[in-house]
Amino acid sequence: MQLNVNGKLHTIDAEPEMPLLWALRDLLGLTGTKYGCGMALCGACTVHVDGAAVRACITPLASLAGKKITTIEGLSAHGDHPVQRAWLEVDVVQCGYCQSGQIMSAAALLAQNPHPSDAEVDSAMSGNICRCGCYQRIRAGIRRAAELAASTEHS
Amino acid sequence: MSGSPSLEVSRRGFLVGAGLVISLRLADGAESDVGDPFAPNAYVRIERNGRITVTVGKSEMGQGIYTSIPMCVAEELDVDPSRIKVEFAPVDKAFFAPGFPSQFTGGSTSTRLTFIQMRFAGAAARHWILAAAAAAWNVSPATLSTADGVVTDGTRRATYGSLVERAAKLAEGTPPLPLLKLGEKPPLPLKDPKDFKYIGKAQRRLDGLDKVTGRAIYGMDVREPHMLIAVIARSPVFGGRVRGYRDAAARRIKGVVDVKQVPSGIAVLATNTWAARRGCEALEIDWDEQGNGSLSTAAISARYRELAQTPGLEAKESGKTLEVLASAERSIDVTYEVPYLAHACMEPLNAYANVMADRAELRVGTQNQSQDAEYVAAAVGLKPDQVAIHTTFLGGGFGRRSNYYSDFSVEAAQVSKAAGRPVKVVWTREDDMRGGFYRPLWVSRFRGAVDASGMPLAWQHIVVGQSVYANSAVAKFAIKDGIDPSSVEGSVDMPYRVPHHRVELHTTENAVPVLFWRSVGNSHSGFVVNSFLDELAHLGGQDPYELRRALLAGQPEHLNLLDLVATKAGWGQPLPAGHAQGIAYHESFGTRVAQVAEVSVVDGKLRVHRVVCAVDPGIVVNPLMVEAQMQSAIVYGLSAALHGEITVENGRTVQGNFNDYEVLRLSEMPVVEVVIAPNGGPVGGVGEAGLPPIAAAVCNAIFAATGKRIRKLPILPALQTT
Numbered sequence: 001m002q003l004n005v006n007g008k009l010h011t012i013d014a015e016p017e018m019p020l021l022w023a024l025r026d027l028l029g030l031t032g033t034k035y036g037c038g039m040a041l042c043g044a045c046t047v048h049v050d051g052a053a054v055r056a057c058i059t060p061l062a063s064l065a066g067k068k069i070t071t072i073e074g075l076s077a078h079g080d081h082p083v084q085r086a087w088l089e090v091d092v093v094q095c096g097y098c099q100s101g102q103i104m105s106a107a108a109l110l111a112q113n114p115h116p117s118d119a120e121v122d123s124a125m126s127g128n129i130c131r132c133g134c135y136q137r138i139r140a141g142i143r144r145a146a147e148l149a150a151s152t153e154h155s
Numbered sequence: 156m157s158g159s160p161s162l163e164v165s166r167r168g169f170l171v172g173a174g175l176v177i178s179l180r181l182a183d184g185a186e187s188d189v190g191d192p193f194a195p196n197a198y199v200r201i202e203r204n205g206r207i208t209v210t211v212g213k214s215e216m217g218q219g220i221y222t223s224i225p226m227c228v229a230e231e232l233d234v235d236p237s238r239i240k241v242e243f244a245p246v247d248k249a250f251f252a253p254g255f256p257s258q259f260t261g262g263s264t265s266t267r268l269t270f271i272q273m274r275f276a277g278a279a280a281r282h283w284i285l286a287a288a289a290a291a292w293n294v295s296p297a298t299l300s301t302a303d304g305v306v307t308d309g310t311r312r313a314t315y316g317s318l319v320e321r322a323a324k325l326a327e328g329t330p331p332l333p334l335l336k337l338g339e340k341p342p343l344p345l346k347d348p349k350d351f352k353y354i355g356k357a358q359r360r361l362d363g364l365d366k367v368t369g370r371a372i373y374g375m376d377v378r379e380p381h382m383l384i385a386v387i388a389r390s391p392v393f394g395g396r397v398r399g400y401r402d403a404a405a406r407r408i409k410g411v412v413d414v415k416q417v418p419s420g421i422a423v424l425a426t427n428t429w430a431a432r433r434g435c436e437a438l439e440i441d442w443d444e445q446g447n448g449s450l451s452t453a454a455i456s457a458r459y460r461e462l463a464q465t466p467g468l469e470a471k472e473s474g475k476t477l478e479v480l481a482s483a484e485r486s487i488d489v490t491y492e493v494p495y496l497a498h499a500c501m502e503p504l505n506a507y508a509n510v511m512a513d514r515a516e517l518r519v520g521t522q523n524q525s526q527d528a529e530y531v532a533a534a535v536g537l538k539p540d541q542v543a544i545h546t547t548f549l550g551g552g553f554g555r556r557s558n559y560y561s562d563f564s565v566e567a568a569q570v571s572k573a574a575g576r577p578v579k580v581v582w583t584r585e586d587d588m589r590g591g592f593y594r595p596l597w598v599s600r601f602r603g604a605v606d607a608s609g610m611p612l613a614w615q616h617i618v619v620g621q622s623v624y625a626n627s628a629v630a631k632f633a634i635k636d637g638i639d640p641s642s643v644e645g646s647v648d649m650p651y652r653v654p655h656h657r658v659e660l661h662t663t664e665n666a667v668p669v670l671f672w673r674s675v676g677n678s679h680s681g682f683v684v685n686s687f688l689d690e691l692a693h694l695g696g697q698d699p700y701e702l703r704r705a706l707l708a709g710q711p712e713h714l715n716l717l718d719l720v721a722t723k724a725g726w727g728q729p730l731p732a733g734h735a736q737g738i739a740y741h742e743s744f745g746t747r748v749a750q751v752a753e754v755s756v757v758d759g760k761l762r763v764h765r766v767v768c769a770v771d772p773g774i775v776v777n778p779l780m781v782e783a784q785m786q787s788a789i790v791y792g793l794s795a796a797l798h799g800e801i802t803v804e805n806g807r808t809v810q811g812n813f814n815d816y817e818v819l820r821l822s823e824m825p826v827v828e829v830v831i832a833p834n835g836g837p838v839g840g841v842g843e844a845g846l847p848p849i850a851a852a853v854c855n856a857i858f859a860a861t862g863k864r865i866r867k868l869p870i871l872p873a874l875q876t877t
Contacts (some may be wrong), residue, residue: 015409018429019821026384026427031376032369034550035428037584041813044501066877072369079368087367091359093777093789095217096366097373097501097550122822130216130811131501131551133790133825 006074166838212250213327609695645680681847737855788845
């Protein structure tokens with residue numbers, strides 16, 4: 001079976017029911033995408049499938065034929081996606097384990113809605129749990145990322 | 156090792172780190188480095204290309220020690236902390252706690268115990284760099300000054316990297332840097348705090364880039380050659396054992412390689428986590444429940460509530476509490492209860508182990524390196540110095556990764572030994588949540604009386620619950636005269652002065668394992684003490700803030716912070732319709748925290764709008780981190796206060812994942828305003844101290860809004876009753 005991950009085609013030997021999460025982590029060695037709950041409850045495994053935020057832990061490989069998957073490793077070449085830059089500027093992370101998922105959710109939100117309202121941020125990000133409680137800085141990070149993305153576009 | 160542990164470790168640390176250094180250098184495109192680095196002690200190493208590496212002996216679990224320790228070294232070494240590379244330390248005496256022969260991270264001790272030692276390490280390195288420059292220029296070191304990694308005599312300049320070779324020669328043969336005792340002055344002068352360039356200034360995290368790019372390696376991410384992944388079918392009942400099992404169906408699953416019985420259950424080893432997990436589900440296991448199959452939290456709670464009606468062991472008596480209560484005219488008698496709580500770290504437990512004939516390697520996110528090495532060695536028949544613990548990043552700790560049986564590390568070693576190969580044991584979320592080692596369920600009964608003017612006169616607090624320290628390696632030192640101090644911390648030493656103050660303790664035992672959970676005993680005492688104080692304020696017709704002021708009179712370190720939070724929160728000033736405020740104050744881990752919560756309850760639905768948090772940690776190393784830790788503890792405490800509850804029925808933990816063990820989500824996040832007001836020292840811990848007041852601040856606000864007193868957590872189900 002073939003998977004298109006971060007712009008590269010990978011041939012993997014796995015059952016079609018295997019959730020994408022384990023193919024990424026255990027078969028392809030892309031460990032930036034995290035396991036937190038296995039039931040799409042925590043968002044730690046969030047990746048992009050054709051640009052939309054998807055929980056890899058409940059997404060079977062069979063559903064991914066012909067689709068483009070982006071993981072945290074492929075979000076930007078040098079960790080310089082506006083969300084990543086904003087995250088560093090605001091010093092969002094603590095333990096960091098949930099942050100790949102937070103960043104992928106935030107990046108998908110901003111791609112779709114470059115200037116989300118507070119309510120839209122709450123709604124888009126409430127599927128991502130952070131036990132360290134970085135929520136306030138995540139909100140600030142998303143606001144800052146929106147500014148950075150806007151200034152990049154205009155420059 | 157004998158004689159020169161620090162020199163040993165610096166050499167070993169270099170060898171272990173060499174690969175990492177090379178890869179970083181190539182990635183950075185920096186020029187190649189030749190020759191040995193200058194490693195004057197176990198904590199700091201300077202290379203000819205100017206690269207400075209600090210070896211951190213504490214685990215990074217989000218609290219920011221990976222940044223704070225380098226800041227302390229950098230301050231005295233006089234380099235910008237942003238330039239420092241960080242490595243995790245091997246297990247070694249150089250990283251033991253002063254006066255305690257163990258390498259661990261917990262109890263909000265990291266900054267408190269290393270603040271002087273790490274500055275000493277930086278000062279010692281700078282001493283040799285200065286000596287090298289002085290020798291090169293034939294001047295006295297006293298005539299030289301430094302700034303961000305450069306030495307100057309006013310006209311000439313030399314980078315630290317250019318002085319490495321000479322410094323190493325000068326330092327050769329000097330004894331290793333001593334591990335200072337607590338309070339001991341280092342033999343080298345340290346900076347006057349007023350001259351600090353970096354300590355006290357906002358410093359962004361040194362692990363930030365690795366964590367926003369997915370490059371940071373947690374235990375869960377470890378991948379090693381020939382490694383299999385194991386998931387373990389564990390007893391559904393606490394303490395249960397395998398009587399027999401059938402594994403034919405499990406072995407037929409694609410990817411499953413082996414099945415082994417270990418003390419904690421049946422391990423299915425596979426080439427990927429999904430296969431291992433499915434293999435576990437396919438096992439047929441006959442469990443011996445060891446008589447625990449009828450255990451329930453309902454029965455535990457009922458028993459505790461009965462015990463609370465009887466005298467306990469006296470933990471404190473400051474007057475004649477019982478006599479005063481017997482004759483009091485205005486008194487109340489109320490009982491509080493808080494549930495078992497899981498830590499629910501974002502990263503479920505896991506450990507990698509490779510047990511060989513004469514040694515073992517572990518890669519694990521642990522808070523307890525020394526004990527892990529010792530217990531792993533005992534479990535697989537090795538000596539502790541044959542066990543190497545490589546610490547990874549921790550996806551949260553909160554106490555769970557400081558288990559007093561070293562459970563997850565020992566188990567991984569047992570599976571590796573049984574299978575004869577390297578294994579990473581992965582706990583599922585359900586394994587993690589149902590695996591016990593919870594914050595204890597506590598019942599607190601209070602009897603209190605106020606005098607004719609409404610001032611508290613007598614305060615009796617009967618605490619009922621399990622001892623956290625009872626099963627720990629330090630039980631015999633920690634528990635005195637039957638009192639586990641962590642059971643009554645924050646209660647016996649509450650800052651509020653009541654003339655007759657009595658605390659009693661019933662220490663219970665049952666099969667639910669308990670453990671340290673962020674702020675330990677303070678996680679319940681902060682709630683019940685501040686809630687009951689509000690009840691007495693109501694009984695005596697007093698404002699909750701003014702009553703606290705009166706009971707803190709003459710203690711400016713407490714009173715100032717309380718006044719600060721009240722001012723910042725606008726206590727007593729008009730609020731939006733339906734909003735109300737609650738206040739709470741607690742000191743723990745050497746740090747004082749006052750909080751005001753603003754809430755509304757509309758149609759039974761609670762919303763926490765705003766929390767103002769004033770914190771006095773004595774000395775601030777990194778204000779960005781102090782603020783983050785206050786926000787963090789408030790969220791962790793709100794998760795518990797609003798939602799958190801582990802219940803046990805028929806010996807089985809009911810909750811298994813985030814659908815039935817809910818935690819705070821971003822949509823519920825209040826605005827948190829942190830005010831940092833350090834009193835100048837000594838330095839306190841900030842990882843836990845922000846948690847104890849929050850539940851009481853919220854419940855006191857709910858009372859102000861609705862007249863409803865919450866005496867049983869979590870709040871949300873309690874709000875729905877009566």
